[in-house]
Amino acid sequence: MLGWWSLRLVVPVPGGSWCRTLDMGSERRERTKALGARLRVLRGESGLTGAVLAQRAGVGQPTVSKIETGRMVPSRDVLDRLLGALGLDESVSREVRELLADVVAAEDDERTAVDVAEGTTVDEEVRSAQSVRSFQCVVLPAMLQSAEYARHVFQSAPRSTPEAVGRAVAARVDRQSVLYEPGRESVFVVTEAVLRTWPGSPALMLAQFDRLLAVESLSTVRLGVIPWRRPVPVLPRHGFTLCDQRAVVIETFDNERVSTDAAEVAAYEETFERFERVAVFGDEVRELLLRVMKEFRDLGDTLIP
Numbered sequence: 001m002l003g004w005w006s007l008r009l010v011v012p013v014p015g016g017s018w019c020r021t022l023d024m025g026s027e028r029r030e031r032t033k034a035l036g037a038r039l040r041v042l043r044g045e046s047g048l049t050g051a052v053l054a055q056r057a058g059v060g061q062p063t064v065s066k067i068e069t070g071r072m073v074p075s076r077d078v079l080d081r082l083l084g085a086l087g088l089d090e091s092v093s094r095e096v097r098e099l100l101a102d103v104v105a106a107e108d109d110e111r112t113a114v115d116v117a118e119g120t121t122v123d124e125e126v127r128s129a130q131s132v133r134s135f136q137c138v139v140l141p142a143m144l145q146s147a148e149y150a151r152h153v154f155q156s157a158p159r160s161t162p163e164a165v166g167r168a169v170a171a172r173v174d175r176q177s178v179l180y181e182p183g184r185e186s187v188f189v190v191t192e193a194v195l196r197t198w199p200g201s202p203a204l205m206l207a208q209f210d211r212l213l214a215v216e217s218l219s220t221v222r223l224g225v226i227p228w229r230r231p232v233p234v235l236p237r238h239g240f241t242l243c244d245q246r247a248v249v250i251e252t253f254d255n256e257r258v259s260t261d262a263a264e265v266a267a268y269e270e271t272f273e274r275f276e277r278v279a280v281f282g283d284e285v286r287e288l289l290l291r292v293m294k295e296f297r298d299l300g301d302t303l304i305p
Contacts, residue, residue, distance in 0.1 A: 027106050028103060028106040029070065031099070031102045031103045031106055032070045032073055032103050033069075033070035034099060034102075035067075035070070035073075035074075035096070035099040035100055035102075035103055036067050036068045036069055036070040036071075037068070037070075038095075038096060038099060039067060039068055039082065039096065040068040042086055042088065042092070042096070043068070043086060046086050046087065048085075048086070050064045050065055050068070051064075053082065053085055053086065056085035057078075057081040057082045057084070057085040058081060058128070058246075059078060059081060059082070059128045060127045060128035062127060063078070063127065063128055064082070067082075073100075073103055073104075074100065076097070076100065077260075079096065079097065079100055083096060083097075125241070125243045125247060125249055125258065126143065126175075126178065126186075126241065126243060127175060127178055128243070129184075129243035129244045130183065130184055130185070130244060131184070131185045131186075131242075131243075131244050131245075132184075132185070132186045132187070132241065132242070132243060133186075133187045133188075133189075133241070133242040133269075133272050133276075134186075134187070134188050134189070134239070134240070134241040134242070135189045135190070135236070135239055135240055135241075135271075135272055135275050136188070136189075136190045136191075136194055136239040137190070137191045137193065137194065137236040137238070137239060138193070138194060138197060138239065139153070139194065139197065139239075140190065140194055140208070141188050141190070141239075141241075142172055142175075143175070143176050143178070143179060143186065143188075144176075144188060144211065144212060144215055144223075145172065145208070145211075146204075146207055146208045146211045147169055147172075147173050148200065148204050148207065148208075149199065149200070149204065149208050150168075150169045150172045150173070151165060151169050152199035152200050152204075153199070154168045154169060179215060179218060179220060179221055180218065180220065181220070182220065184220050185220060185222075186220060186221045186222070187221075187222045187224070187276070188221070188222070188223050188224065189224040189225075189226065189272070189275050189276050189279045190224075190225055190226070191225070191226045191228075191232070191236065192225055192226060192227050192228045192288070192292075193228070194225075195209075195225065195288075195289070195292050196292065198296075201300070201303075202296040202297065202299050202300035202303065203300060205296045206293060206296055206297060206300075209289055209292070209293045209296070212289055213286065213289055213290075216285060216286065216289075222281060223281070223285055224276060224279030224280060224281045224285060225279055225280055225285050225288055225289075226275065226278055226279045226280075227280060227288060230278050231278075232275070232278065233274040233275065233277070233278055234271060234274060234275070236275075238250065238251050239251045240268055240271075240272075242265070242268060242269060242272060245265065245269070246260060246265070247259065247260045247265065248264065248265050248268040248269075250268075
């Protein structure tokens with residue numbers, strides 16, 4: 001499943017709600033900078049700060065900053081939200097949309113270069129949301145991954161390089177800072193199978209469990225696990241992440257699809273609630289984590305180097 005650990009380049013469809021942070025070729029970089037510079041000028045003319053624009057558009061302030069400095073390519077949906085918040089007339093809005101079209105048109109041969117850097121779709125959606133609910137049934141959510149766990153995830157990408165993997169891991173760890181921000185709520189529900197599907201070594205997983213225990217103690221986070229002894233209410237086919245009540249990121253084996261359709265979002269909200277009801281939280285989840293940690297510790301003692 002692709003999930004938050006996506007390594008494949010996914011090109012956003014028109015109207016999608018994705019943003020991408022990329023290593024870009026010179027032509028595309030210049031076009032992206034031109035788009036960002038134009039938006040920065042228009043914001044200045046409107047008298048808005050970046051923080052106010054972000055609030056009005058319903059995106060994160062770091063997103064506005066990265067777009068204006070040419071470090072992020074906005075999706076059509078995000079761009080339209082920014083244009084609407086700026087109150088621009090149609091002719092100016094059309095001009096800015098054409099700048100985005102120029103950026104997308106320059107993509108072509110640059111896709112391979114961003115294979116490993118991609119996988120930030122969900123991370124960026126999460127960064128702009130105040131309430132996040134994520135269900136995963138195979139791999140740990142990206143926001144909970146230790147650096148070494150994430151490194152194994154990114155190293156499995158075809159054509160990955162040590163330099164690209166290092167940048168991707170650093171970016172993932174940096175994005176996890178949102179877990180500590182007051183006013184946010186993050187609820188993660190995973191199956192026990194996620195805890196027992198492991199890369200690397202038992203030592204890596206012991207460090208990963210230390211991180212899970214630390215995150216579980218945060219007042220801004222609720223971590224739930226569906227124990228294998230409990231039947232699931234629905235057979236899980238893939239992971240998904242709800243961002244506020246406006247969007248759901250649906251994660252399949254080789255793709256991610258962002259939907260803002262109200263009926264589809266509501267259906268996934270109901271599904272998440274069903275998984276959440278059978279999960280254990282608090283003291284019970286800590287006991288479960290400690291029990292599985294002991295099994296990994298015992299396993300490490302029996303493995304031959």
